[in-house]
Amino acid sequence: MTLPAPDINTLTIIGCGLIGSSVARAARQSGAAAKIAVVDADAANLEKARSLAVADSYYASADEGVAGADLVIMAVPVGAMASVAESISSSLKAGAILSDVGSVKSSVLKSVRPVVPDSVHFIPGHPVAGTEQSGPEAGFASLFDGRWCILTPPEGADAGAVATLSAFWTKLGSKVDIMTADHHDLVLAITSHVPHLIAYNIVGTANDLETVTRSEVIKYSAGGFRDFTRIAASDPTMWRDVFLNNKEAVLEMLGRFTEDLTALQRAIRWGDGEALFDLFSHTRDIRKRIIDAGQDDDAPDFGRPHES
Numbered sequence: 001m002t003l004p005a006p007d008i009n010t011l012t013i014i015g016c017g018l019i020g021s022s023v024a025r026a027a028r029q030s031g032a033a034a035k036i037a038v039v040d041a042d043a044a045n046l047e048k049a050r051s052l053a054v055a056d057s058y059y060a061s062a063d064e065g066v067a068g069a070d071l072v073i074m075a076v077p078v079g080a081m082a083s084v085a086e087s088i089s090s091s092l093k094a095g096a097i098l099s100d101v102g103s104v105k106s107s108v109l110k111s112v113r114p115v116v117p118d119s120v121h122f123i124p125g126h127p128v129a130g131t132e133q134s135g136p137e138a139g140f141a142s143l144f145d146g147r148w149c150i151l152t153p154p155e156g157a158d159a160g161a162v163a164t165l166s167a168f169w170t171k172l173g174s175k176v177d178i179m180t181a182d183h184h185d186l187v188l189a190i191t192s193h194v195p196h197l198i199a200y201n202i203v204g205t206a207n208d209l210e211t212v213t214r215s216e217v218i219k220y221s222a223g224g225f226r227d228f229t230r231i232a233a234s235d236p237t238m239w240r241d242v243f244l245n246n247k248e249a250v251l252e253m254l255g256r257f258t259e260d261l262t263a264l265q266r267a268i269r270w271g272d273g274e275a276l277f278d279l280f281s282h283t284r285d286i287r288k289r290i291i292d293a294g295q296d297d298d299a300p301d302f303g304r305p306h307e308s
Contacts, residue, residue, distance in 0.1 A: 007032075008027075008033040008070045008168055010035045010069045010070050011036050011037070011073070012036075012038070013075055014038075014065070014075060016054065016075070017138070019129075019143075021038075021136040022139035022141065023101070023139075024038055025054055028141075029141040030173070035056050036056050037056065037057040038059070039060070039062045039065035046058055052137065054136060062084060062087055063091040066091050066096075069092075070095075072088070072098050074098070074101070076100075078102040078107065078238070078245045081102060081111060081112050082111035085115050094120070095119065096120050098122045099125045101125060104246040106185050108124050108181075109124055109152065123154075123162055123165050124152045124181065126149065126150045126152075126184065126188070127144055127147060128148045128149065129147040129174075130234075144169070144172045144173045144174045146173065147173070147174055147175070148174065149169040149176050152181040154181075186252070188249075196234060202225075203229050203232040263275075
């Protein structure tokens, strides 16, 4: 199969974990970039990426790795975005596009934009895809297939650069949407951030129960608890930064969640079976709509194989 000519000549990815290595693999498979470079300050990560041949060139130094790149994607924790951007600012070529893959956008926009040269197009992005795994070996080319990638260009962003970045993600298999950074953060707070927080909390609660031994929690893990542990196994550095950098939206969504949880608690206490049935029927319908929208399938278990 002949691949279409790439809009991006040189792509540099800073950070070769799950998302970074998946971007490299998907860009190569789709022909979205002619040349691919990866940067990682962790020597072991970089060597692993090299052994997996996820890119064409490998750099420990970010400013060296971005020289001459048409598109630079920062695949590092949200808390590190500003320092990484500042360290490469003088090495980015005029006309280059700088983006990221973080799941928080407002804080990234506020902290990164001031250190990016006017000659560089900074367009934050967030591929809404991932697994609980981490490291270069966890990535796979089909990670973004059929998933949304949200772009949050700042006011006055160059339309051509936005179109180029949108086309890049489309070639990687994503469906692209564009919204403001603040709106993105509010949406992701309830669809991603709060569910992760609940998972971390409930797994910790189960482990701390004095009346249940740790071995029994593991031995008798039913589907619900097992799936919470899958989410709670996600990268702790990434999620620490997510909550610290999207705290306003997360706290707002936690407030709403707490109110709904109190209503549910009241229904259970007073034996209001009708209220419980109505809620469970409604949430079951939401699950069906997610499947119908192509954001998941109806396989009965989370343990589904991923392409390497």
